[in-house]
Ligand code: CO
């Protein structure tokens with residue numbers, strides 16, 4: 039096996055065993071709505087957050103000052119290096135706890151393994167990569183469940199804790215608040231390029247560094263400064279996850295394309311037609327988006343690219359903007375970019391222009 043920077047490709051290519059890459063293989067938002075119809079809505083005073091607001095994790099109150107945060111995430115190989123895949127999957131699963139303002143406590147592995155095709159040593163590497171990240175998050179790995187399947191799958195169930203009055207949720211964004219993104223966009227495009235041999239894994243080094251960075255520092259900054267809403271950017275892309283905030287908060291938004299942090303090579307690869315299926319589904323679902331005429335089709339693709347282990351999207355009142363940016367820089371988040379603002383509406387409408395007026 040190669041490391042993530044070495045030129046020789048491993049003989050066994052994990053990405054060749056998967057039909058889609060990372061969170062880009064998640065069901066589209068239209069499909070998800072169909073699935074969620076079958077999940078009964080719960081009315082119970084202990085349930086503080088459920089699927090109703092399309093939030094990142096469920097929050098269940100145990101007492102006046104303690105609540106559990108529970109989430110799960112798993113996907114097919116996004117890179118060929120098994121350790122990096124495990125690390126990315128773990129950082130991605132932990133992210134939903136941070137996106138709720140919580141602290142991870144313990145995790146369980148979810149494994150689907152084609153035992154005939156891929157040796158168990160490779161799975162050992164995947165788990166080792168995940169444990170490196172859970173240890174960094176001071177989150178205990180306590181067990182899991184594995185099945186024999188055709189395509190490799192890996193992810194975690196993460197249980198965390200949050201103070202019931204200090205959750206970060208999709209609801210709470212107000213007109214005039216600013217939007218801040220803490221990691222660059224483009225991981226879906228780069229991972230698809232790797233899978234299609236249009237990029238070697240060394241070209242993914244920045245993306246891998248970003249995807250294995252915990253959103254812990256960003257969440258800590260958000261909690262210390264005070265934000266009105268938050269989520270993490272994953273499979274539905276920037277505009278999809280922003281849409282969830284807008285629906286839950288009953289507001290609209292403006293995004294400045296030129297302010298978006300974007301991984302190098304991503305635009306050029308997308309411009310050559312290397313676009314994940316999940317990203318195409320996101321673009322088709324972006325009905326509430328009003329695009330400025332000078333944005334090219336490739337620019338638009340970048341705005342909806344399905345991210346894996348993306349950054350936090352933070353909604354901050356203007357008076358806290360400077361403090362938040364300082365705290366994010368202090369936490370050394372991969373990006374700390376003001377990318378737009380919340381508007382009064384129409385509810386759910388996102389206007390994307392080159393620069394904010
Ligand atoms: Co999330």
Ligand code: CO
Pocket residue numbers: 094110111134272
């Ligand atoms: Co998630």
